[in-house]
Amino acid sequence: xxxKEIEQQIVEEFSLFDNWMDKYQYIIDLGKSMPVIDxxxxxxxxxxxxxQSRVWLDCREEDGKLxxxxxxxxxxxxxxxxxLIRVYDGHTPDEILESEIDFIDTxxxxxxxxxxxxxxxxxxxxxxxxxxxxxxEKEKALAEDKxxxxxxxxxxxxxxxxxFDPEIPVxxxxxxxxxxxxxxxxxNVFIKMxxxxxxxxxxxxxxxxVNNAVSDAPGxxxxxxxxxxxxxxxxxxxxxxxxxxxxxx
Amino acid sequence: xxxxRHDIITEVRARVPALNLKxxxxxxxxxxxxxxxxxxxxxxDFLSDALVTRNANVHRSMYELxxxxxxxxxxxxxxxxxxxNAPSRENVIFTSGTTAxxxxxxxxxxxxxxxxxxxxxxxxxxxxxxxxxWQITAERAGAEVKVIPTDVMTGAGxxxxxxxxxxxxxxxxxxxxxxxxxxxxxxxxxxxxxxxxSAAHSKGIPVLVDGAQGIVHSPVDVQAMDCDFYAFxxxxxxxxxxxxxxxxxxxxxEALPPYMGGGDMVETVTYQKTTYAPLPxxxxxxxxxxxGASSLLPALEFAEYLRNGEVGEAVKEEEGEIIAxxxxxxxxxxxELYGKPYDVGEKIPIFTFNIESINAGDLAQLLDKMGxxxxxxxxxxxxxxxxxxxxxxxxxSFAPYNTLEEAKTFIRCLERARMMLS
Numbered sequence: 001x002x003x004k005e006i007e008q009q010i011v012e013e014f015s016l017f018d019n020w021m022d023k024y025q026y027i028i029d030l031g032k033s034m035p036v037i038d039x040x041x042x043x044x045x046x047x048x049x050x051x052q053s054r055v056w057l058d059c060r061e062e063d064g065k066l067x068x069x070x071x072x073x074x075x076x077x078x079x080x081x082x083x084l085i086r087v088y089d090g091h092t093p094d095e096i097l098e099s100e101i102d103f104i105d106t107x108x109x110x111x112x113x114x115x116x117x118x119x120x121x122x123x124x125x126x127x128x129x130x131x132x133x134x135x136x137e138k139e140k141a142l143a144e145d146k147x148x149x150x151x152x153x154x155x156x157x158x159x160x161x162x163x164f165d166p167e168i169p170v171x172x173x174x175x176x177x178x179x180x181x182x183x184x185x186x187x188n189v190f191i192k193m194x195x196x197x198x199x200x201x202x203x204x205x206x207x208x209x210v211n212n213a214v215s216d217a218p219g220x221x222x223x224x225x226x227x228x229x230x231x232x233x234x235x236x237x238x239x240x241x242x243x244x245x246x247x248x249x
Numbered sequence: 250x251x252x253x254r255h256d257i258i259t260e261v262r263a264r265v266p267a268l269n270l271k272x273x274x275x276x277x278x279x280x281x282x283x284x285x286x287x288x289x290x291x292x293x294d295f296l297s298d299a300l301v302t303r304n305a306n307v308h309r310s311m312y313e314l315x316x317x318x319x320x321x322x323x324x325x326x327x328x329x330x331x332x333x334n335a336p337s338r339e340n341v342i343f344t345s346g347t348t349a350x351x352x353x354x355x356x357x358x359x360x361x362x363x364x365x366x367x368x369x370x371x372x373x374x375x376x377x378x379x380x381x382x383w384q385i386t387a388e389r390a391g392a393e394v395k396v397i398p399t400d401v402m403t404g405a406g407x408x409x410x411x412x413x414x415x416x417x418x419x420x421x422x423x424x425x426x427x428x429x430x431x432x433x434x435x436x437x438x439x440x441x442x443x444x445x446x447s448a449a450h451s452k453g454i455p456v457l458v459d460g461a462q463g464i465v466h467s468p469v470d471v472q473a474m475d476c477d478f479y480a481f482x483x484x485x486x487x488x489x490x491x492x493x494x495x496x497x498x499x500x501x502x503e504a505l506p507p508y509m510g511g512g513d514m515v516e517t518v519t520y521q522k523t524t525y526a527p528l529p530x531x532x533x534x535x536x537x538x539x540x541g542a543s544s545l546l547p548a549l550e551f552a553e554y555l556r557n558g559e560v561g562e563a564v565k566e567e568e569g570e571i572i573a574x575x576x577x578x579x580x581x582x583x584x585e586l587y588g589k590p591y592d593v594g595e596k597i598p599i600f601t602f603n604i605e606s607i608n609a610g611d612l613a614q615l616l617d618k619m620g621x622x623x624x625x626x627x628x629x630x631x632x633x634x635x636x637x638x639x640x641x642x643x644x645x646s647f648a649p650y651n652t653l654e655e656a657k658t659f660i661r662c663l664e665r666a667r668m669m670l671s
Binding site for chain 1: 273607608610611614615618619640641669670
């Protein structure tokens with residue numbers, strides 16, 4: 001089920017109760033039946049700030065999906081976390097980061113929480129998203145480590161060969177517009193490039209295209225582009241392939 | 250013919266409009282009076298009238314409206330003076346609350362009288378407002394804050410009352426001031442203030458008394474008590490928020506340097522030197538909350554109405570029954586009451602407790618759904634609660650306008666919440 005579908009399911013469950021004491025009883029029962037968190041995981045770093053009661057939230061990843069466990073010294077709080085976990089559990093970091101959950105408002109829970117508890121709820125959701133973000137960053141970092149500096153260099157060249165000059169039907173790399181490619185140990189890429197003419201009206205577009213293509217190249221962390229007209233470009237800078245292509249050879 | 254107690258209490262309650270509110274569809278049972286009290290109509294009417302007929306800055310102008318305003322402000326000061334039996338209006342300084350009153354003394358007293366190696370004695374049952382200001386100023390002065398423990402801290406008992414027998418050993422020559430609490434906002438127990446003050450005075454050490462709860466629940470005579478400073482808030486005794494009182498003995502107040510500089514607290518000002526206004530204005534820099542402060546007149550009149558005559562008698566009887574009933578019900582198994590009195594006479598109707606393995610915040614949340622307003626958390630007395638081994642607690646605090654019926658509703662709702670949560 002998607003996050004939205006689970007939310008819908010919870011909203012329907014709550015619509016069965018016609019008064020708040022029953023809704024609270026349901027939340028309390030959810031809190032009581034929640035699996036307990038491993039004592040060892042109740043570390044200060046897992047303690048959420050901003051909650052009136054103490055709340056611990058832990059997260060683990062399995063096959064690209066996130067699973068949460070939590071505990072609190074307050075049962076109502078625990079019941080509410082169990083709803084949050086039900087919504088988010090087993091989803092990818094991206095799904096979690098993109099989600100905008102509103103079931104808490106729909107079932108009227110937020111207005112029924114005291115302001116101090118409502119703040120705690122916001123802190124809990126923030127923490128869940130922070131976990132998702134952290135796992136996403138970790139994945140990206142792992143992916144970056146898979147490529148050596150040389151690999152990244154090759155990937156950048158491959159990417160540059162996909163960007164074409166707007167006037168001449170040859171890619172920017174073979175045209176000789178790229179003066180320098182530097183891949184740092186941190187996988188940040190520096191590119192010094194030029195245009196066929198300083199008056200090229202589409203210069204900005206070309207730089208943008210280069211930026212996008214290189215950014216998407218596997219292993220690349222960031223891109224910095226410097227546009228220069230020193231020295232000025234001329235046809236001698238074209239590769240043999242390009243010259244063949246243009247019938248100049 | 251003597252009127253029935255029930256009729257008298259009904260009349261008292263009719264004077265306090267907020268008591269008729271409904272919360273979450275239920276009649277409000279307001280039991281957070283230690284935090285703030287609800288206001289009687291006479292205070293509400295006085296305030297709205299003041300904003301029309303007495304709204305001009307005080308002590309400044311020659312026109313009639315300003316005279317009305319200054320008179321109302323000074324009438325309230327006179328009312329406070331007589332209410333606490335201070336010798337003169339000079340002894341009564343208006344502040345923004347108990348916290349501000351204590352900060353004033355902590356700052357000015359430490360600046361003048363406390364130095365490196367000196368000791369400030371505070372109490373183990375203090376509210377944060379009577380701990381933190383002393384820590385801040387002691388640090389500045391290079392002095393040390395020491396604590397008169399409670400019986401819980403010494404292991405002598407479980408009431409949370411100050412262990413006065415420890416005092417003698419703590420009153421060393423370098424103790425410069427004692428900051429004590431008349432009645433704790435957690436335990437609701439009267440401390441032996443008189444005993445502490447005479448022990449301190451025998452060594453020439455002045456004493457500040459935090460009367461935030463004490464002023465509400467006991468007649469205060471600062472001269473009989475012989476305290477050197479006494480602090481309380483208007484809003485806890487039916488007055489406006491943002492107003493407090495600092496009583497001080499004249500020689501001490503005169504010896505203190507000014508607190509804040511600004512308008513109204515000066516005699517003459519040149520760019521080089523300023524001479525200060527005489528007491529009490531020396532400590533009232535800037536435009537005071539004159540509307541709020543003036544509400545102390547009807548507020549203290551209401552407090553007197555609750556204390557005297559047949560109303561006083563009825564309220565006292567009701568309160569006695571509330572205390573007996575609550576102490577009985579809160580001694581049930583699985584409940585730990587913080588502030589169990591040795592003698593019922595030392596208890597005011599503040600009940601702070603925990604129910605075994607149930608979170609106080611959960612209880613408060615469910616009680617709210619049933620219309621009962623109580624406090625949960627640390628109640629600004631973290632060290633004291635921690636000494637009981639608690640990280641939070643539930644507190645029901647009654648005012649003279651609360652009834653035994655409300656106490657019963659509270660216990661009934663508490664039982665229901667407890668069932669739901671266990």
